[in-house]
Amino acid sequence: MNTNLILFITIAIVLLGIITFSYLLGRKKKGIENWYIGGRSLPIYVQIGTQFATVMGGAVIVGLVGTAYSSGWSTLTYGLLTMIGFIPFLFMAKWLRNSGFETMPDIIRHIYGHHPILSMLAILCTLIVPFGWMITQLIGFGNIFSTITGIDAPIIVAIFALISLAFVLPAGMTSVAWTDFIFGCAMVIGAVIAFFIALNLGDGWQTIMAKTPSEISDFPDGLAAVGTGTVLFWIFGVMPGNLTNQQLYQRIYSADNSKNATISIAVTAALFALATFWSSTIGLTVHSLNPSLDNPESATGWFLTQTPDWFLIMFAVFIVATIMSTLSSAVQSVVVTITKDIYTNYINPDIEEKKLVSVSRLVSIAVLVLAVLMAILYPQALGWIVASFAYSVSALLVPILGGFVLRDKNLLDQRAGIASILLGILGSASAHALGSELYVMYGLITSLIGLLAVAGYNKITKEN
Template sequence: MSTNVILFVTIAVVLSGIVIFSYILGRRKQGIENWYVGGRSLPLVVQIGTQFATVMGGATIVGLVGNAYTDGWSTLTYGVLTMIGFLPFLLMARWLRNSEFETMPDIIRKVYGKNPALSVLTILCTLIVPFGWMITQLVGFGKIFATITGVDAPVMVTIFAVISLAFVLPAGMTSVAWTDFIFGCAMVVGSVIAFFIAMDLGGGFQTIMETTPGEISDFPDGLTAVGMGTIVFWIFGVMPGNLTNQQLYQRIYSADNARNATISVGVTALLFAVATFWSSTIGLTVRALNPALDNPENATGWFLAQTPDWFLVMFAVFIVATIMSTLSSAVQSVVVTMTKDIYTNYINPGIDEKKLVSVSRYVSVAVLAAAVTLAIFYPQALGWIVASFAYSVSALLVPILGGFLLKDKNILDHRAGIASILAGILGSAISHAAGSDLYVMYGLFGSLIGLVVMVLFNKSAKEN
C-alpha cells in the first residue's frame, strides 16, 4: 500500500472521529449562545487549547518555518513580539469576560455608543483578520500537502475547506473550541517528535547551527537577520495584532469565569513563543540540509518528505489538526460578525434563534467559498496574515485600548471612534500606496491623533 493511501486513510479515520464528536456535541449544545460564545462555559484547559490552536496554524507551520529558512532566528523575534502583544489582554480579560460581549463591535458600541456609521466601520475592520487567517490556513495546507502527495494545491485546498465545515456547522464556537482542544493536544505531541527527528536529520543542534550561514543562525545576531525595517514593522503591525483579532476575544468571552480567562491568555502567550522556537529550528534544519529551495514556504513539506513514512503520516495528521483548528475558528469568527452585527442588527432584527443558527451555517459555506477562491489565486501564507494584522491594527488598536483606558471618563462618543478608525485607515493606506514598508506605523499615529483630537474637543465642549 502506498504512503499516500495510508496517509489519506489515516487522516480520514481521525477526522471522521472528530466529526462524529462535533455532531454529538452539537446535538447537546444547541442555541445561538453556544454558536457565538460557547455558552460562556468553557473550562480552563479547553480555553488554553482553543486559544493555542487558534494562534497556531498555517502561518506558524508554513510561513514562519519559511521565514526561519531565510532569516533564521528572526522567527523567534516574531514569536517574542507576539507574546508581548498579549500582555494588554491580561489587564482587559476580566472586563471583557464580565461585560457579556459577543463580538468586537460590541466593545466599540459599549464604549463609544451606538451609531450606524461607526458600526459599519468597526464591522468591516473586524472582518479583516479572521478572513485573512482563513486564507492563510488554506494556502498553508495546500502547499504542504501538494509537496507531500503530488496532488495540485488548488485541489487540496478545496477538499480541505469542505472538510473544515464539519467542525463549524454543528455548534459554532462550542464545537470549534472542543475540537481545538483535541487538536491542540495533537499539536504538542507531533511538534515534540518533529523537533527530535529534525535534530537527528541535521546531525544535532550544533551541527545545524554550524552548517547554516552565521548571519542567520548565530545568537543573538540571528534574531535581527530579517532586518530592522521588518522588525519595526512587526513591532507596530504584528506585536499588537492579536488585540484586534476577534477570535481571541471570543475565547475570552467564552470562558467559564474571568479568572480562567486571564490565566488562559498568559499561558497561550508563552506557548506561542515556544512554538516559534520550534518553527525556527525546523526552518534552520531544512536550510542546513537543502540550501537551494526555490520557495522557502515549501520548507515544511520538504522536511516531511525526508522523514520516515510512519512519521510523515503522523505529522500530516498533526498538520491537519493545526490548520483545521485555526481555519474553523476563523470561519466561525467571520460568521458571527456577519450574522449578529450585520444580519440581526440591520436586516432581520426579529429572527428567531433557531433560524439564526441556520443562517449562520449558510453564511459559513459562503465565506469559506470566497476564501478558497482567494487562496487559490493568491497563495502566500505569511503575507496574508501580516497584511490583515497591519490594517486591522491601524484601524482598531487605538479605539480599543484607548476606549478601555478612558471608558469611565465620559469624554468618548461615536465621533471619537469614527475619527480614530478613519484616520488609522487613511494613514496606513496613503503611506502604503506611497511605498512605505512601515505603513502600519503611520496608520497607528493617525488613529491616535484622530482619537486625541476628538477627546480634547469633547472635553472642551463639556467644560464649556
C-alpha cells in the same frame, strides 16, 4: 501499500472520529449563545487548548518555518513580539469577560455609543483578520500536502475547506473550541516528535548551526536577520495584532469565569513563543540540509519528504489538526460578525434563534467558498496574515485600547470612534501607497490623533 493511500486513510479515520464527536456535541449544545461564544462556560483547559490552536495554524508551520529557513532566529523575534502583544489582554480580560460582549463591534458600541457609520467601520475592520487567517490556513495546507502527495494545491485546498465545515456547522464556537482542545493536544505531541526528528536528520544541533550561514544562525544577531525594517513592521503591526483579532476576544467571552480567562491568555502567550522556537528549529534544519529551495514556504513540505513514512503520516495528522483548528475558528469568527452585527442588527432583528443558527451555517459555506478562491488566486501564507494584522491594527487598536483607558472619563462619543478608525485606515493606506514599509505606524499615529483630538474637543466643550 502506497504511502499516499495510508496517509489519506489515517487522516480520514482521525477526522471521522473528531467529526462524530463534533456532531454529538452539536446535538447536546444547541442555541445561538453556544454558536457564538460557547455558552460562556468553557473550562480553562479547553480555553487554553482552543486559544493555542487558534494562534498556531499555517502561519506557524508554513509561513514562520519559511521565515526561519531564510532568516533564521528572526522567527523567534516574531514569537516574542507576539507574546508581548498579549500583555494588555491580562488587564482587559476581566472587563471583557464580564461585560456581556459577543463580538468586537460590541466593544466599540459599548464605549462610543451606537452609530451606523461607526458600526459598519468596526464590522469591516473586525472581518479583516479572521478572513485573512482563513486564507492563510488554506494556503498553508495546500503548500504542504501538494509537496507530500503531488496533487495540485487548488484541489487539496478545496477538499480541505469542505472538510473544515464539519467542525463549524454543528455548534459553532462550542464545537470549534472542544475540537481545538483535542487538536491542541495532537499539536504538542507532533511538535515534540518533529523537533527530535529534525535534530536527528541534521546530525545534531552543532552540525545544523555549522551548516547554516552565521548571519541567520548566530544568536542573538540572528534575531534581526530578517532586516530592521521588517522587525519594526512586526513591532507595530504584528505585536499588537492579536489585540484586534476577534477570535481571541471570543475565547475570552466564552470562559467559564474571568479568572480563568486571564490565566488562559498568559499560558497561550508563552506557548506561542515556544511554538516559534520550534518553527526556528525546523527552518534552520531544512536550510542546513537543502539551502537551495526556490520557495522558503515549501520548507516544511520538503522536511516531511525526508522523514520515514510512519513519521510523515503522523506529522500529516498533526498538520491537519493545526490548520483545521485555526481555519474552523476563523470561519466561525467571520460568520458571527456577519450574522450578529450585520444580519441581526440591520436586516432581520426579529429572527428566531433556531433560524439564526441555520443562517449562520449557510453563511459559513459562503465565506469559505470566497476564502478558497482567494487562496488559489493569491497563495502567500505569511503575507496574508501580516497584511491583515497591519490594517486591522491601524484601524482598531487605538479605539479599543484608548477606549478601554478612557471609558469612564466621559470624553468619548461616536465622533471619536469614527475619527480614530477612519484616520487609522487613511494614514496606513496612504503610507502604504507611498511605499513605506512602516505604513502601520503611520496608521496608528493618525488614529491616535483622531481619538485625542475629538476627546480633547469634547473636554473643552464640557468645561465651557
